Amino acid sequence: MNENRATVYDAIGGRETVHQLVQAFYKRVGQHPDLIPIFPDDLTETARKQEQFLSQFLGGPPYYTEEHGHPMLRARHLPFEITPSRKDAWLACMQEALREVNIEEPYYSAILERLTHTAHHMMNTPEDRKGEST
Numbered sequence: 383m384n385e386n387r388a389t390v391y392d393a394i395g396g397r398e399t400v401h402q403l404v405q406a407f408y409k410r411v412g413q414h415p416d417l418i419p420i421f422p423d424d425l426t427e428t429a430r431k432q433e434q435f436l437s438q439f440l441g442g443p444p445y446y447t448e449e450h451g452h453p454m455l456r457a458r459h460l461p462f463e464i465t466p467s468r469k470d471a472w473l474a475c476m477q478e479a480l481r482e483v484n485i486e487e488p489y490y491s492a493i494l495e496r497l498t499h500t501a502h503h504m505m506n507t508p509e510d511r512k513g514e515s516t
């Protein structure tokens with residue numbers, strides 16, 4: 383199918399753009415007070431996996447699945463308390479990163495809409511339960 387239809391991945395500039403996007407994103411994640419507590423100090427490996435994932439999410443090569451199997455993203459996020467405010471923080475970082483690397487319309491809105499949907503799906507902790515141990 384990709385032989386006949388351009389993918390979002392190709393349209394925005396492929397591997398190099400996804401790399402820049404992920405760098406711009408984790409630069410913000412690593413400075414965001416709501417996100418720092420749940421992310422590792424060294425974001426190198428997190429960024430590498432996100433780059434692999436976003437590649438296939440945007441229609442590019444399935445690097446993530448090749449190395450890690452089915453993404454099962456919600457399950458992989460269950461160890462982390464993802465509250466509505468952390469979901470908003472994640473999306474705000476992504477929105478700024480998309481702008482920083484100059485992703486243009488219609489791709490900017492299309493990508494953000496899909497990521498918003500996925501981010502909603504990742505929430506697993508109500509705001510007032512954050513930090514409870516049981």
Ligand code: HEM
Nearest residue numbers: 420421428431432435458462464468469472497500501504
């Ligand atoms: C809703 C807010 C979100 C929060 C707070 C969040 C947080 C996290 C955290 C804490 C990790 C583990 C980092 C590590 O230990 O290296 C992680 C991993 C990951 N996240 Fe998210 N995430 C969110 C949404 C998303 C979304 C929307 C996507 C996909 C579009 C995504 C894709 C990934 C991937 C691919 C990994 C690596 C999984 C692995 O270990 O193989 N996340 N995320």
